[in-house]
Amino acid sequence: MFTKKPSDPTSYVAPETQLERREEDTVETVVGPSMNVEGDFVSEGNVVVKGTVAGSVKTNKSLTIEQGAKVIASVRAANVVVSGQVKGNIRAKEKLEITSSAQILGDMQCSVLMIEAGALIQGKVEMAGIQIDVPKGERKSNSLRSKIARVGKPDEESVSSEQITEMI
Secondary structure, eight states, X not given: OOOOOOOOGGGOOOHHHXXXXXXXXXXXXXXXXXXXXXXXXXXXXXEEESSEEEEEEEESSEEEEOTTOEEEEEEEEEEEXXXXXXXXXXXXXXXXXXXXXXXXESOEEESEEEEOTTOEEESOEEETTOOOOOOGGGOOHHHHHHHHHTTTOTTSOOOOHHHHXXXX
């Protein structure tokens, strides 16, 4: 008569997970749209940049660079979301998310990379966990790199995907 029907097991969230989500959603520091910060910016909590930061930015949690924000700095965080402009290297211990409005000029390191269509990126990407074994006789990386570097530059020779496949 008064028996409780079991709920959908897929909708159950453990209390620890709910607490972790609350902590992740809590923003400790906001650099407002009218603020210009210069120097080394260090935080233990989540950081949101809406203004301009020049120097370096480091946090052990998440860093969000919103659309309209400018970061001219080296960036280190557990997770990074870029919707604004970054000129400098980005090191995300876990995930780097690049939205369609992002503009990045610099090298990136991360474990997980998400890029939306429309993002503008110029730089090198290094991801943890990649292990590809190529026999020494089959390595053509130098010629491949030089050809790939020219792809998309209108004043230089274009390279088709078929040519890249042939080089590999």
